Amino acid sequence: MHFYLPVAEMSANILIFLAMGGAVGFLSGLFGVGGGFLMTPLLIFSGIPPAVAVGTESAQITASSVSGAFAQWRRRNIDFAMGTVLLAGGIVGSVLGVQLVGSLRRLGVFDFFVAACYVTFLGVIGTLMLIESVNTMRKMRGGTSVSSRRSGQHMWIHGLPLKLRFQRSKLYISAIPPFLIGMFVGLLAAIMGVGGGFIMVPAMIYLLRVPTNVVVGTSLFQIVFLTAATTALHASQNQTVDVALAVLLMAGGVVGAQFGAVAGERLKAEQLRFLLAALVLMVGLRFAWQLIAPPADLYSIGAAVGGA
Template sequence: MDVYLPIANLSVNGLLIVLLGGLTGILSGMFGVGGGFLTTPLLIFYGVPPTVAAASASTQVTGASVTGVLAHGRRRGVDYHMGAVMMAGGLVGTLAGAALFQLFQSLGQIDVIISALYVVLLGSIGAMMGREAWQGLRGGKGEGARPVVRRRHHPLVAALPMRWRFYRSGLYISPLAPLLLGFVTGILTMLMGVGGGFILVPAMLYILGMSAGVVVGTSLFNILFITIASTIVHSLTTKAVDIVLVALLLVGSVAGVQAGARLAQMARPELLRAALAGIVLLVAFRMLFNLGVRPDEIFTVQPL
């Protein structure tokens, strides 16, 4: 079933794009990540231009996040106070990311920048997740269970002024920390078409010290509004959002996120993290390989 994408200017297999959206939705429900960190590079591998892939993926992540927030909200797994602070930083970060996107696009380097960012970020996150999953699996086979260590926020967070109470997360910290975290997420969303959850979730756990029970839902709540803002900005500035591509991805992701939420309750967390780490590292290595391979068609991009 071939479908023509007007903005990307190519025909794609519609069923394959729907299945890709389903994978994104499953990841959203299981890990609290938007899934764009895999959607964008996989679309690039398929032949979709990086600018269109990044802009359209951020739009598609919005749909997956809506159902994810509703599912976790029913279980009281969303800290709306924390999410609102991060959202405020993310909206500012989105505008900053749009300026960077247009700068790199005018220089003709946006495709290289997007690919390089994916290699660095996915490689780093995948390695850390894989190490943590391996330690968890080895610890489960030991003679006795390891003592549970109460998670604390990073010392740099503790040094920030003007503390607020975030009751659902069980924190008493400065709002500047989640504000800055949201700002970085907004920039990444604009440049890479990601929701930022693959960085946001570990940061919320190990830097902010949030309760594990609200991390996934709060991450999706923040991703929801940041990707909405990113879609609006992309539509007004880069004009790279392909609505046909977005619709195909949404068909799969809306159903996939519900399945992912159920799987997250059934599977062992260490095994889930190990599987995600393996997928992330494979994508990072493929992106690195593509950066060093001579393309079939040599061309240059000049600003208008």
């Protein structure tokens, strides 16, 4: 069964994209991640123009993270003050990112840039996660308890002005670091078609020292609004959001995520992290291959974007 995508301007097999949404939804439910870093590459490799893949995927992340954010809100796990500062930065970053996508497309290096971003971030994060999960597994076997959060350390971050009180996080810190982190994540979200949770969560834990119980909720809250803004911006600035494709991915994704969440309860946290790390590295390597391997054809053609 085929569907002619109105913005991507190609005929797509409905079942393939539903299945793709389902599979990525399953993995995101399993690992508790947004899945953007898996879906955008899959879309690109299946022939969707990279810019359309990135724009459309931000719509799908909005859909998949809103239910999570809602659940976290009901459990009062969102620090709205922190979320708002992160979001403000995020939107600034997203505006910059969407502009950058436009310019890079005009220069014809957007595909390269996306691949390079994926290689860099997935490579670094995948390696860190792999090391961490292997260490944890080894320690668990050795029987020593794993200490979680070191708190009360003073860093240069605490000397910055514009201090705000973040009640839910029990923090009194400057608004500048969360704003900058939000901005960086917003930039990445716009360029890579991801929610940015994989950067946001570690940054909140290790840099801002937000208590882990509010990290996920606050990150999800920020992701919902950030990806919603990014979708609107991509649609209005670059016309690269395909609503038909987004609906297909959403439909597959929400169903897959439910099954993934059930399956996830049967695996141990460090096993999950190990598997996720392996997956992240595989996607990163696939992009690395694209950059290094000699292309089948040196030439490529495309419609002129924005007057070239």
